Amino acid sequence: QVQVVESGGGLVQAGGSLRLSCAASGRTLSLYAMGWFRQAPGKEREFVAGITWRIGGRYYADSVKGRFSISRDNAKNMASLQMNSLNSEDTAVYYCAVATGFRSGRYQPEAYDYWGQGTQVTVSS
Numbered sequence: 001q002v003q004v005v006e007s008g009g010g011l012v013q014a015g016g017s018l019r020l021s022c023a024a025s026g027r028t029l030s031l032y033a034m035g036w037f038r039q040a041p042g043k044e045r046e047f048v049a050g051i052t053w054r055i056g057g058r059y060y061a062d063s064v065k066g067r068f069s070i071s072r073d074n075a076k077n078m079a080s081l082q083m084n085s086l087n088s089e090d091t092a093v094y095y096c097a098v099a100t101g102f103r104s105g106r107y108q109p110e111a112y113d114y115w116g117q118g119t120q121v122t123v124s125s
Helices: none
Strands: 002-007 010-013 018-026 033-039 046-052 058-060 068-073 078-083 092-099 119-124
Touching (some): 002 092, 018 033, 018 092, 018 119, 033 078, 046 078
Parallel strands (some): 010 119
Antiparallel strands (some): 033 046, 033 092
């Protein structure tokens, strides 16, 4: 089992920045990748960004490229999502997810095994 906890959400004005953090605990030796997803009211959960644990390869949704940056700290079993130039369309609950093995479709929720409870990000215009 892997436990996943997010932190860092909040309220920010359009154009501002926020940094989300994700901490994994438990059987962390099995980590393959960590990802961030988000879900706005009335919408499906969508992929935001991901990072592979051993090599550190990064991948992003087109909607956040150039604005968001994902990073990891292997020693602390943590990943962070730096979000810049936020706009109202970024308002959502953000979830951190952990994959314990390679699966195709890394942009899909089904590729991840463990999830956090989510943290709210609200961007005011």
